[in-house]
Amino acid sequence: SQQGEEDPQALSIQEGENATMNCSYKTSINNLQWYRQNSGRGLVHLILIRSNEREKHSGRLRVTLDTSKKSSSLLITASRAADTASYFCATDDQAGTALIFGKGTTLSVSS
Amino acid sequence: GAVVSQHPSWVICKSGTSVKIECRSLDFQATTMFWYRQFPKQSLMLMATSNEGSKATYEQGVEKDKFLINHASLTLSTLTVTSAHPEDSSFYICSARDWDRGDEQYFGPGTRLTVT
Numbered sequence: 001s002q003q004g005e006e007d008p009q010a011l012s013i014q015e016g017e018n019a020t021m022n023c024s025y026k027t028s029i030n031n032l033q034w035y036r037q038n039s040g041r042g043l044v045h046l047i048l049i050r051s052n053e054r055e056k057h058s059g060r061l062r063v064t065l066d067t068s069k070k071s072s073s074l075l076i077t078a079s080r081a082a083d084t085a086s087y088f089c090a091t092d093d094q095a096g097t098a099l100i101f102g103k104g105t106t107l108s109v110s111s
Numbered sequence: 112g113a114v115v116s117q118h119p120s121w122v123i124c125k126s127g128t129s130v131k132i133e134c135r136s137l138d139f140q141a142t143t144m145f146w147y148r149q150f151p152k153q154s155l156m157l158m159a160t161s162n163e164g165s166k167a168t169y170e171q172g173v174e175k176d177k178f179l180i181n182h183a184s185l186t187l188s189t190l191t192v193t194s195a196h197p198e199d200s201s202f203y204i205c206s207a208r209d210w211d212r213g214d215e216q217y218f219g220p221g222t223r224l225t226v227t
Contacts, residue, residue, distance in 0.1 A: 031214055042204065042220040043155075050214075088154060097208065098145050099216055101155045 006089060006105045013109055019076045021105040023089030024069075030092050032065055032072050033099065037086045046074075046087075079109045113139045113209050117219035124195055124226055131191045132222045134205030140185035141207035145216070146178075149202040161188040195226040 007022045025032070034046040049056045049065045049072065056063045062075040076083055086106045090099040114137040124130050134144055142163045147155040159180050160168040167180035179191040188207075192199055204221040 033215075035218075040202075040223070043218040045215060045218075048215060092214075093157070097143060098157050098160055099206070100157060101147075103154045106152075 006087070006102045008105060009103065010106045011108070013079055013107070015079060015081055015109055015111045017079055017109075019079050019083070019107055019109070021074045021087050021107070023072045023074070023102050025072075025089070025091050025102070026070065027091075029067070030096060032063075033090045034061075034063060034072075034074050035088045035090060035101075037088065037104075039085070043088075076107075079107075081109050081111045083107060084109045113137075113207075113212065113217045115141075115205065115207050115217045115219040117203075117205055117222050119222060120220060121223040122225070124224070126196055126226055127194055129191055129193045130195055130224060131189055132203055132205075132224075134188045134190070134207070134219050136186045136207045136209070136217070139207075139209040139211070141188075141209065142185060144182060144188040144205055144207045146180060146188075146190050147204045147206070149204060149221075155204060158190075192224065195224070197226045200224055200226045 005024050013019055031048055031050045033048045035043045037043050047058050047063050049063050060077045065072045086104045088104045089102045093100050116135045118133045144161040146158045148158050149155045157170050158173045161180045161182040163182045163185055169175045182188040202221050202223055206216045206218045208216050
């Protein structure tokens with residue numbers, strides 16, 4: 001089963017622009033994580049935000065979490081061509097062990 | 112962070128044969144590992160939760176007799192795709208949780224299975 005939906009499904013921007021991706025989920029969570037996946041490759045963990053946190057930063061990444069709306073957003077500032085990838089949000093399953101992934105946003109950054 | 116490896120990284124097999132994929136936690140003990148499947152341009156779908164020393168827990172719709180999971184040690188889980196068919200061609204990814212390090216899961220690099 002899938003927990004969340006990402007929005008948009010695909011995003012194309014120019015280098016230097018900011019990219020914003022949104023994720024909605026259905027059930028209560030302990031934390032929410034964002035991952036990046038380059039085409040045909042494994043996952044890279046980007047950031048984890050806990051349910052009692054509202055915002056978190058890591059380098060050019062900014063993640064927000066609104067538990068009342070059951071949504072999160074990932075902002076990538078000053079994007080680079082190397083940011084081209086698929087981005088997924090993931091939350092714990094109801095047992096609190098496995099991760100359930102959203103459908104993902106495919107980001108394309110052109111130079 | 113912790114490291115999880117998978118072997119092989121890619122495999123091609125003929126329809127009807129079985130394929131075994133290994134997932135190892137290299138620098139921590141993993142009592143629980145997870146297997147995901149990802150079809151092209153789609154997200155990761157959880158297949159099963161692998162528990163060391165006990166039977167795996169399969170997600171709804173995943174055939175346990177077709178996807179055999181064995182978690183015989185604290186550092187190794189295997190997924191065997193039995194009687195593989197072309198529709199089993201997919202990217203299989205394992206992950207493990209190091210409970211001592213908190214909430215993060217560590218993912219293997221994935222195994223690309225192609226069934227001809």
